[in-house]
Amino acid sequence: MAVAVTPDTKKNYLTALKEAIAEEMARNPDMICMGEDIGALGGAFGVTDGLIAQYGRERVYDMPISEAAIVGTACGLCLNGKTVMVEMQFIDFISCGFDQIVNMTATYHYRTAGEVNIPMVIRGPAGAYGGGALYHSQMNEAWFANSPGLKIICPSTPYDAKGLMKAALRDPNPVIVYEIKDLYRKREIEEVLPEEDYVVPLGKAKVVQEGDDVTIVTYGQNVYHALGAAEKLKEEGFSAEVIDIRTIVPLDEDTIVESLKKTNRLVVVNEAPRTCGFAGELLSRMTERAFEYLDAPPVRITRMDTPVPWVKPLELYVLPSVAKITEAALKVCRY
Amino acid sequence: MATTTTDTAQTSPDGQSSPGNRPSDRLTPDDYRELLKQLYLARYFDVRLIKEKKRGRLRGTLYSSHNQEAILVGSLYGLEPMDWISPIHRDMPAFFLKDFRSGWDNPDRMGMTIEEVCSQVWGKATSPGRARDNWSHIGSKSKRIIHSTSMLAGTIPAAAGVVLADRLNGLNTVAVTYNGEGSTAQGVFHEAINFAAVEKLPVVTIIENNQWAYGTPTHYEYPLEDFARRADGYGIPGLVADGQDVIDVYNKVMQAVEHARSGNGPSIVECKTFRAYGHGDHDDDRAEKYRPAEEVEKGRKRDPLHVMKARMIEMGILTQEEADKHPAEGKGASEVTDADFPPEVSEYLSRGVNFAVKAPLPDETEGAMWVFKEGE
Numbered sequence: 113m114a115v116a117v118t119p120d121t122k123k124n125y126l127t128a129l130k131e132a133i134a135e136e137m138a139r140n141p142d143m144i145c146m147g148e149d150i151g152a153l154g155g156a157f158g159v160t161d162g163l164i165a166q167y168g169r170e171r172v173y174d175m176p177i178s179e180a181a182i183v184g185t186a187c188g189l190c191l192n193g194k195t196v197m198v199e200m201q202f203i204d205f206i207s208c209g210f211d212q213i214v215n216m217t218a219t220y221h222y223r224t225a226g227e228v229n230i231p232m233v234i235r236g237p238a239g240a241y242g243g244g245a246l247y248h249s250q251m252n253e254a255w256f257a258n259s260p261g262l263k264i265i266c267p268s269t270p271y272d273a274k275g276l277m278k279a280a281l282r283d284p285n286p287v288i289v290y291e292i293k294d295l296y297r298k299r300e301i302e303e304v305l306p307e308e309d310y311v312v313p314l315g316k317a318k319v320v321q322e323g324d325d326v327t328i329v330t331y332g333q334n335v336y337h338a339l340g341a342a343e344k345l346k347e348e349g350f351s352a353e354v355i356d357i358r359t360i361v362p363l364d365e366d367t368i369v370e371s372l373k374k375t376n377r378l379v380v381v382n383e384a385p386r387t388c389g390f391a392g393e394l395l396s397r398m399t400e401r402a403f404e405y406l407d408a409p410p411v412r413i414t415r416m417d418t419p420v421p422w423v424k425p426l427e428l429y430v431l432p433s434v435a436k437i438t439e440a441a442l443k444v445c446r447y
Numbered sequence: 448m449a450t451t452t453t454d455t456a457q458t459s460p461d462g463q464s465s466p467g468n469r470p471s472d473r474l475t476p477d478d479y480r481e482l483l484k485q486l487y488l489a490r491y492f493d494v495r496l497i498k499e500k501k502r503g504r505l506r507g508t509l510y511s512s513h514n515q516e517a518i519l520v521g522s523l524y525g526l527e528p529m530d531w532i533s534p535i536h537r538d539m540p541a542f543f544l545k546d547f548r549s550g551w552d553n554p555d556r557m558g559m560t561i562e563e564v565c566s567q568v569w570g571k572a573t574s575p576g577r578a579r580d581n582w583s584h585i586g587s588k589s590k591r592i593i594h595s596t597s598m599l600a601g602t603i604p605a606a607a608g609v610v611l612a613d614r615l616n617g618l619n620t621v622a623v624t625y626n627g628e629g630s631t632a633q634g635v636f637h638e639a640i641n642f643a644a645v646e647k648l649p650v651v652t653i654i655e656n657n658q659w660a661y662g663t664p665t666h667y668e669y670p671l672e673d674f675a676r677r678a679d680g681y682g683i684p685g686l687v688a689d690g691q692d693v694i695d696v697y698n699k700v701m702q703a704v705e706h707a708r709s710g711n712g713p714s715i716v717e718c719k720t721f722r723a724y725g726h727g728d729h730d731d732d733r734a735e736k737y738r739p740a741e742e743v744e745k746g747r748k749r750d751p752l753h754v755m756k757a758r759m760i761e762m763g764i765l766t767q768e769e770a771d772k773h774p775a776e777g778k779g780a781s782e783v784t785d786a787d788f789p790p791e792v793s794e795y796l797s798r799g800v801n802f803a804v805k806a807p808l809p810d811e812t813e814g815a816m817w818v819f820k821e822g823e
Contacts, residue, residue, distance in 0.1 A: 185639070188604060192608065
């Protein structure tokens with residue numbers, strides 16, 4: 113690491129990501145980083161800061177503004193034995209590389225009957241609530257959840273950010289990482305990270321807060337909104353269990369089902385648009401698997417079916433919030 | 448059809464194709480005979496599959512490389528075994544022609560066997576891709592053939608990636624990608640060649656300019672006489688080859704390959720040819736809707752078999768009698784018979800066909816396999 117830290121120094125989400133990538137670069141000599149402005153600048157947010165100085169152009173590539181060529185070249189590198197971390201400057205720009213992700217990369221293992229696997233991580237800053245407007249606020253994970261062959265993760269804490277990123281970089285499959293840019297430097301969530309090497313396995317949800325009356329399932333920034341709602345619910349006499357799924361694909365259904373056996377009530381929160389968003393998938397799977405345990409109709413709180421508008425009142429109007437989650441959860445609890 | 452064989456002067460790489468300094472000057476008479484035989488084999492592959500389909504022994508669409516064989520044979524002949532290729536739908540013979548010089552039946556050859564390629568055409572479990580995707584959508588990591596998709600120009604970035612990995616590992620290889628002129632309007636074509644040029648990657652982009660992108664003529668695709676001029680914009684060489692002449696293709700591609708192998712970066716080689724039939728056999732009988740019959744007749748006139756035989760006769764390494772012994776040139780699939788081909792050609796392919804016909808289908812449960820690789 114470039115900066116010496118004392119073991120008990122709290123670290124933010126951005127530092128956690130940075131450490132994960134730097135440590136994996138050191139661990140895996142076949143790992144390469146590619147992205148726009150990730151060299152001397154260290155990336156738009158500084159996640160790759162210092163890598164070019166340490167590893168040079170052979171392993172850290174400042175790329176032209178060509179998302180399709182970035183992903184496609186990374187795919188060729190992986191086909192020929194490398195592991196590649198691709199940075200999308202904003203996850204919104206991933207659409208420019210869409211074909212190379214869903215048709216070339218995601219299907220490679222399948223269409224070669226297992227001959228080829230593509231150990232690629234595509235990561236980038238995602239999510240709304242920061243006034244980023246239409247093209248710097250998206251959560252477009254549902255596009256990729258609907259494209260078999262891609263794993264998708266979305267950490268909400270520094271610990272998970274580091275552990276999941278490391279697991280992703282060691283996974284033999286392509287993994288897309290939705291980093292919540294509003295959490296990058298959020299002081300309130302800073303935490304002390306283990307000094308030793310660790311991973312958070314993909315496909316494992318986390319019970320963030322235990323409760324008995326309702327299960328709120330979410331990920332990303334909305335984990336904190338759900339915790340806020342849980343506080344409000346407490347004032348009304350209800351205890352909410354909050355689950356952060358952390359991995360969207362593959363989904364850890366069991367942890368949610370176990371929770372529903374106890375709470376019998378389900379609220380799903382997701383900042384992506386409502387129609388065909390992942391919240392709908394969560395509801396479907398739980399109604400298939402846990403219908404017998406439910407005492408109230410499950411509900412989802414999502415973004416309205418709109419893009420993310422720019423100025424604050426508009427943005428907050430269309431997105432899930434503590435108030436909206438609280439209101440929905442109270443209805444479910446009082447059903 | 449344009450048949451210019453001149454390089455675009457301002458973009459030619461080192462080593463002009465002046466007599467005495469051409470890559471083909473290093474070819475022996477045996478090389479010429481081998482090239483002719485490979486042309487026969489590529490043609491026979493095409494017409495045999497059409498016959499098999501007419502007999503009802505084969506399903507699926509066929510994308511004919513008829514009249515374009517010189518591009519495949521000429522471009523592959525000079526490659527090293529460890530070089531990469533990236534063929535697309537009209538390049539089916541490339542899968543077995545790769546590293547063919549190492550011996551048609553050499554088990555260590557860095558190309559697919561005829562049994563593997565036929566198994567893929569027939570959709571059998573013995574296909575390298577176990578028949579999970581159709582026609583040309585196969586490849587081989589170990590044989591260094593990039594697996595194509597239906598998204599045209601989509602494998603050029605992968606070609607850049609594999610040779611970049613080789614370069615990092617200290618291997619001096621070249622990747623040759625095959626593309627119809629129709630794919631050149633794709634954004635990823637530009638993105639990939641631009642990056643390859645920036646990074647001086649050894650990627651040779653062959654444009655098989657057969658004048659037709661399915662039902663659309665070139666003048667609706669790009670406003671240039673020679674597409675190769677597009678190379679100027681990337682600061683790389685752009686060459687034009689006579690796609691009917693296997694030797695001219697060999698010379699131009701080898702110039703580009705040597706340029707790449709010397710560390711000078713990518714090139715575009717435009718091979719001018721003509722698509723003899725429809726886009727696929729499904730549209731053969733509709734092709735006259737968009738292509739005047741006289742254009743088709745004119746386009747098919749310079750059969751690559753005929754051009755090569757004429758060359759060899761002129762060089763004194765083939766007699767007229769030998770040339771006439773197997774007169775496959777100028778004949779369509781319905782007119783040609785096995786007697787029009789050298790017996791070793793028809794026997795070689797028959798072996799693949801017979802293997803594929805008898806091979807088993809994959810088990811149905813494989814349809815749900817290999818979505819993810821299991822963790823380590």
